[in-house]
Amino acid sequence: MELWYSEQxxxxxxxxxxxxxxxxxxxxxxxxxxxxxxxxxxxFLTLDGLIMVTEKDEFIYHEMIVHVPMATNPRIKKALxxxxxxxxxxxELTRYPGIESIDMVEIDKMVVDVCRQYLPQTACKLDDPRVxxxxxxxxxxxxxxxxxxxxxxxxxxxxxxxxxxLFTKEFYGNCDKALTEEGILVNQHESPYYDxxxxxxxxxxxxxxxxxxxxxxxQVHIPTYPSGHWLFGFASKKYDPVGKLDEExxxxxxxxxxxxxxxxxxxCFALPNYVKALxxxxxx
Numbered sequence: 001m002e003l004w005y006s007e008q009x010x011x012x013x014x015x016x017x018x019x020x021x022x023x024x025x026x027x028x029x030x031x032x033x034x035x036x037x038x039x040x041x042x043x044f045l046t047l048d049g050l051i052m053v054t055e056k057d058e059f060i061y062h063e064m065i066v067h068v069p070m071a072t073n074p075r076i077k078k079a080l081x082x083x084x085x086x087x088x089x090x091x092e093l094t095r096y097p098g099i100e101s102i103d104m105v106e107i108d109k110m111v112v113d114v115c116r117q118y119l120p121q122t123a124c125k126l127d128d129p130r131v132x133x134x135x136x137x138x139x140x141x142x143x144x145x146x147x148x149x150x151x152x153x154x155x156x157x158x159x160x161x162x163x164x165x166l167f168t169k170e171f172y173g174n175c176d177k178a179l180t181e182e183g184i185l186v187n188q189h190e191s192p193y194y195d196x197x198x199x200x201x202x203x204x205x206x207x208x209x210x211x212x213x214x215x216x217x218x219q220v221h222i223p224t225y226p227s228g229h230w231l232f233g234f235a236s237k238k239y240d241p242v243g244k245l246d247e248e249x250x251x252x253x254x255x256x257x258x259x260x261x262x263x264x265x266x267x268c269f270a271l272p273n274y275v276k277a278l279x280x281x282x283x284x
Contacts, residue, residue, distance in 0.1 A: 005036055007051060009226040010194050015051075017041060017224075023118055028110040035118045041224060043118055045086060047111070051224050053086045055121055061188075062088035062122070063260040064220045064268070065232055069151055069184045070096060071250035071265055072234075072241045076150040079103070080178065082138035084155035085111035087123035093153075094125040095255055102131045103149075109135045139171050145178035152179060154187035169207040176211040176237075185235040189217060192275045193227035201231060206282040208235050216241055217279060218268040231275070242269050 006016040017038050024035040034046045042055030053061070066089055070076060077100045081089050085106040093102050104126075106112055112133065115123040126133065134141060138156070152175050175185050189204060191197040209215040212235035222230045234241050247262045271279075 005038075005046070007046075007049060007226075010196070013194075015224070015226070017044070024114060026110065026114075028108050030108045033108075033110060033114055035114060044224070045111075045115065045119060053088065053115075053119065053122060054224050055119070057223050058086070058088050058122055059257075060220060060222050060259045061225075061230075062092050063257050064218075065089055065153055065155060065186055065188065066092035067250075067255075067257065067260040068218065068232070068234065068241060068265055068268070069153070069186050071246060071262060072236075072239050072244055073150070073182065073184060074098065074246055074249045074253070076184070077101070078149050079151040079153065080105070080142075080145075080149045081153045081155060082141070084153070086115045086119055087112070087126045089153055089155045090128070090131055091122060091125040094128045094130065096253070099130060102128070103134065104131060105134045105136060105138045105141045107135070107137050139168075139174070142171065142174040142178045145174075147177070147180055149178055150180055150183055152183070152185045154185070156188060169210065172204075172207045172211055172235075179237065182238050183236065184239060185212065185233075187233045189231035189233040191225065191227050191230050192278055193229050197226055198278055202278055202282050205233060205279060208233055209282070212236060214238070214240055216269055217271060217275070219271060219275070220268065242266055 003019040004016050005019050006014045008014055019036045019038050021037040023037055026033050031048045037043050044054035045052045079093055079099060079102045081104045084104060090102055090104055093099055190201040192201055214236040216234045218232050218234060220230050221228055245265060250262060
């Protein structure tokens, strides 16, 4: 008998992957956690029935959420990562020798423990000496921080369940206070393609632009995410990610990447007209 994992993207659209083995299932205090093994995507993690990370395409998401802000300001020293229990974002940040500290805030310790066991590809740098892990609510964590971080990356789940509070005006206002005067905020910005995700993207963008003078959106193609067309938000108090791209400094680091490069960096901020229209509906 064949086993298939199916994810409901809309009421009339499903995405399915043939599964070789169901490796793990449990219900944490916050969500259902499952790990599957497939021929096409390798091992993959789902939370509450939604794919979070797969071995095959995780590099796309993690490289683009990290290297875009790091190439905009390679002098970043202190970073905060909210969410990111799989460890992939932390892994990419630890590749920069200039980064002095990485605080990671994940509400669900079970997610981190499961990824350490089943997804060492992404969790392999969680024990780097520069990394401190806090198992608490990211919304509450940033309330008590001020003028501390050069970079905040919000690598959250979708705005339902445990991740809901990370898409609010209060949260982004606290992120603004927690950043230094040269601070950069990057968040996963949902998909513009399906209506439910597009509305979440619009709400997040509207909240962020109230606090940051530089507020941009960039795109990426991630095969296992709804529609494959995904967005990230870039916000800053100072740096424009295209005009201030320090291309030479980043390339001189000699980092080997599978997706990101500085030519792509410039191009990913060129958005399709339908996405521009959605962003215009938020007032910008």
